[in-house]
Structures are given as C-alpha cells and as structure tokens.
Amino acid sequence: MKTNTAESNGRLSREKASRQDAEILRDANIALTENLSLEKVLETLLDFLSKLVPYDSANVMLRNGDSQFVVSALRSYEEFQGETPRFIAFDAKTNPILQHLCLTKQSVVVPDTHRETGWQWVNGAGHVRNWFGVPLLASGKVIGVYSVDKAEPFFFQEEHVRLAEKLAARAASAIRNAQLFEQTQHHVAELEERIAERKRAEAALRESEERYRELFENARDAIYVHDLEGNYMSVNRAAEQLSGYTRDEIVGHNFVEFVAEEHVRHVRKSFCAKLAEQGATSYEVDVIAKDGRRIPVEVSSRAIYENGLLVGVQGMARDITERKVAQDALQMFSRQLIEAQEDERRRIARELHDQIGQVLTAIKMNLHTVQQDCNSMEAGSHIKDNIDAVDEALRLVRDLSIDLRPPLLDDLGLVTALRWYVDRYAKRTGLNVDVVIKLADENERFSREVETACFRIAQEALTNIVRHAQASQILVYVAKDENSLTLSVKDDGVGFDVESLRKRAKRVATLGLISMQERAHAAGGAIDINSVPSEGTEIRFKFPLEYEL
Ligand SMILES: Nc1ncnc2c1ncn2[C@@H]1O[C@H](COP(=O)(O)OP(=O)(O)OP(=O)(O)O)[C@@H](O)[C@H]1O
C-alpha cells in the first residue's frame, strides 16, 4: 500500500512536472515569436531554457560564414569566474565537438569535460564539467548552437537534453526571423541613406541649376544655345533686350533671321570651324533688331557635347556699339591726322620746289651773269664755287620736296611712284631691289588714302632695311585679288624678334613700325610683321577692297 502510494505520488509529481514543462514550452513558443530583436530573442531563449534545464551557465552561438560560431548571448558565467568570459568565437573546423554537431545535426553531450579529449578550454569557462549543445536548425542548416553548462560532472539527464531540444525548432525560426528582420532593417537603413544622399545630390543640383539660371538670366551679355541647324533652343533676358524680340519670338527660330544678311556666311564659317577644332571661336557680326536697327555684337561661342556627342552651340553676344563708335572715331581722327600731315607735306614740298627752288634758280642765273662780266681770275673761281653751292642747294631742295610728297604718287598712281622710288633708293644704297607687280593694269588707281598708306609703308620699310637689316636682296611686291590689295616688302637681312620689340616698345618709343600700323588701320587695313632673326623680315600690308566674309 505504501509502495502504491509512493508510486502514485511519484507518478503524480512526474505528471505535474511534465504539465509544467508543457506550459513553459507553450509560453516559450509565444514569447519567442513576440519579438523581432535578435538580442531579445536570445535572452528569451536563455530565460526559458533556465526554466526547463537547471544549468549553471549557458550561451547561444550563432553561425557566421562557413564554420565560425560567434557567442552572441551568455548567462551566469561571471558567477563562477568573477568575470564574463572573453571567448567570442569557435571554429567548427578546429573544434571536434562543434564539428560533430554540425555533421550529425544532433545534440552533443559531454558528461565530463575533464575526460573529453576534444574539449577546448577557454578563459571564463573553467568551471564547466558537464556540457551539452543543441543545434539550431533552419531550412536544414545549422544556424547556431545553444550550449548548456553544469559545474558538476554527469549532471544532465537525457530528459534535460530532450526538453532543451524541444525549444530548438521555435528558437531557430525566431532567431532566423530576427536575423532577417535585422538584415531588412539594415537594408532599409542603407536604402534610406541612399535616398537621403540622392535627395542631397538633387538639392545640390537644383541649387546649382538655380545659380546657373540666375547667372544666365541676369547676365548683361546675351546668352543663347542653338542646335546643329542653328535653331535657338534657349536665350536669356539680355538677348531679348538686345534684339527687341521676346523669347518666344526667338526660340525655335534660326539665327539667319537675326543676323545681317552679309554676315550669315561668316557665322556659318565660324560654326564649321568650331565643329572641326572643338574649340571656342569669336567674331563680330551685326544683329538686326526688331526695330530694324543694326547692332554690332562680339560673339564668342563653343560647341556643346552630351555624352561625347555634339548637340549644339552655346554662345555669348556682347553689344559693342559703344566700342565701335569709339573705334570709328579713333580711326577717323587718325585718318584726319594722316591727311593733315600729308597735306602739310604736299604744301611744304610745293613751297620748297616753287618758291625756294625759284629763288635759288634766280640766284644761279644772277651768278652766271656776274660770271660772264667778271675778268678777275680769283673772283671767277669764287663765283663758280657759289654756282656749285647753289646747284647743290637746288638738288637738296628737289630731293627734300620729292621725299616729302612725290608728285608722281598724286599724278600717276601707286605703282609708278613705287617703281620710281625703288629705283632711286637702289641707286643711292647700292642694294638689289626686285619689284614684282601682280596687277592686271599697272596704272590702276586706288583711293588716295590707300595709295598714300602703301607708299609710306614701303618708304618706312625700305628705310628700316638700310638702317637695320644689313640685307643684300629686297623684294617689293604688290598684288590684288578679288577682295584685297597686298603690299609686301621683304629682305634677307638680320631680322629681329617681333615679340620682344613689342614689349620694348612700351618703354622705348620707336615710331617707324607704329606709324606703319597706324596708317594701315586708318586706311581700314591690317599689317603683318614677320621677322625671323638671321633670316630676314617681311612687312605685309593688306587692305580689303570689299567686305571680307
Ligand atoms: N628690316 C628690318 N631688319 C631688321 N630689323 C628691323 C627691320 N625693321 C625694323 N627693325 C627693328 O625694329 C626696330 C623698330 O623699327 P622702327 O622703324 O619702329 O624704329 P627705328 O627704325 O629704330 O626708329 P624710327 O622711329 O626712326 O623709325 C628697329 O630699331 C630695328 O631693331
């Protein structure tokens, strides 16, 4: 009877215990699914494990990569060792117990660590005598292990292991969910950071676009973009103000409609040059405003590319009316000055020839009369000396008068005057001068301004050659093509460094080249000085006879 009572008591308490265990497991299942934080899930696991198995210490290791197991949560080690263990990871490749667990995917029990050769001692876990590990399996893979320790050997029973294993499936799926949740959170955070970054970049872009737009809109110069056909795609406010057309009247229309007809070819040429050189070009053209006014503008433009492909042209046009007016005024003053100088020379030349020349001729005639009446030998020789002196003075006056303004230039034109001047020059200097004239008619006349400018430039260039070049051969060349008249004076002398002369000219005034330049500009032409030290010099003057496109 006693035995029966004892048996039934034992059965009752076992039943009670197993009911309790079932309740704990049910609660654990609920608690484990309640949370998505990995840390909380691991803590919950260790909590419920302690209710099922009376362990001294325990930990959860999670698999990291191929074979590494990292201790991710631990409980009660400090109670035995006075500190939390410092071990953080085990490698299944070198740890036979973990290796076995991974291979079999079954729990492993070590009844006494002192008798287990494969046991790996680590700091902070020296108290562990009895140990078992339960694999955490998800989708058939070991994703972790929870390891349960007792300071007493042979403590854990099969029942303990079985109870602990009952937690494993739910624990593994809770851990997996938490890990996935963590990964998702990580991705979301990354995504958020990327979105924030993109937003920042977009804001910066918007800001820079805004700045560019402001710059574009408020620029004082007209700015435009046109496509490869020359149709305007965008223009700024200054372009509207300059042309008098509204933006709508410009955008979509071709540049041909706004540029002076005679300049269209020039703009096209510059466009082609831009495409060929991939660089910027600058030129001057006249824009025809809405009210018909002609506005001179200086354009600088460049090709624009998108992904390496040419898509259009961006340009800036500056109203240069004021500059043009100033330039024209300057050119006019210069022209007037040169004309006044030439008039003065002509007047002095005439006076020298007509008045002084006549006085000297009269003196000479008087001296001749006196000579005829004179009987004294001595006086006769003095009179002859005087006649010679007057002859010399007459020659000097004639030369001076011719140099000042050769009458041939006015009477017979540029080529005759040049030939005559060069002939006289060659005789005087002993230098070889060739004259090459490429004109259909050598007697062709050009404007007085051009003829004078050409003659004076040739005169100064030839004077410079005698003074500086030490040349032996000179070529004077005049040619005309459909657009321009060219004069060139070339020597084979010592040459000079044009650039350093330009710099020096700011400090030391030499007038010859400057006056050549001024004459060229005043006559609407341009001068080109080409000199190579020890090879020679060429001064080339080009005067446009028509508008050059
Ligand atoms: N054909 C030439 N060969 C070599 N050097 C030259 C030649 N022409 C000009 N030069 C150099 O250029 C300089 C400037 O010439 P520029 O005619 O302006 O002044 P200049 O002849 O020295 O003085 P001036 O004002 O009296 O003409 C000369 O001093 C000389 O060094």
Ligand SMILES: [Mg+2]
């Ligand atoms: Mg000179």
